[in-house]
Amino acid sequence: MENINRLFVPSKQDYAKGKRPNVKCILCSVVNHDPEVESLDVYNTKHFVVSVNLFPYNPGHLIIFPKRHIETMEKFVTEEIIELHDLQIKSIKVLNNCYQAQGYNVGYNLGKASGASIDHLHLHIVPRYQREVGFIDVIGNARIIVEDPKDTVKRLTEEFKKQ
Numbered sequence: 636m637e638n639i640n641r642l643f644v645p646s647k648q649d650y651a652k653g654k655r656p657n658v659k660c661i662l663c664s665v666v667n668h669d670p671e672v673e674s675l676d677v678y679n680t681k682h683f684v685v686s687v688n689l690f691p692y693n694p695g696h697l698i699i700f701p702k703r704h705i706e707t708m709e710k711f712v713t714e715e716i717i718e719l720h721d722l723q724i725k726s727i728k729v730l731n732n733c734y735q736a737q738g739y740n741v742g743y744n745l746g747k748a749s750g751a752s753i754d755h756l757h758l759h760i761v762p763r764y765q766r767e768v769g770f771i772d773v774i775g776n777a778r779i780i781v782e783d784p785k786d787t788v789k790r791l792t793e794e795f796k797k798q
């Protein structure tokens with residue numbers, strides 16, 4: 636809790652500007668530990684991976700995805716649905732402890748018209764802040780510091796272990 640008044644901003648320098656790896660499915664590659672793909676996973680369960688989003692909308696933006704490649708929610712079996720719901724609750728607890736967000740958007744982008752860029756089903760957990768980070772915040776507010784995604788991963792991995 637030492638960083639309670641700080642808002643951490645993932646650095647986009649190395650990640651967002653990088654080109655996407657040439658793999659069939661980036662999330663399957665994460666599951667299979669493909670060396671082509673930089674893994675940002677912070678927690679694993681029997682059926683799911685929780686990962687920092689490679690292109691975060693906001694600091695602490697997570698995605699939760701099934702280890703098997705499915706593209707629609709109808710493919711989930713009951714055991715997965717229960718595990719996924721438990722993971723959503725756990726993820727928000729972790730983010731509350733690490734980022735002190737004032738709100739969350741939780742949901743899917745389903746289908747091409749939704750803006751989905753990856754077919755492999757994944758649930759977004761997007762922390763929301765009263766004052767969201769823009770360029771003015773970055774240059775005008777000393778509390779905001781840039782955080783390397785590797786440090787984000789380390790912080791969240793440690794916090795997930797405590798849950």
Ligand SMILES: [Zn+2]
Nearest residue numbers: 660663704755
């Ligand atoms: Zn996949």
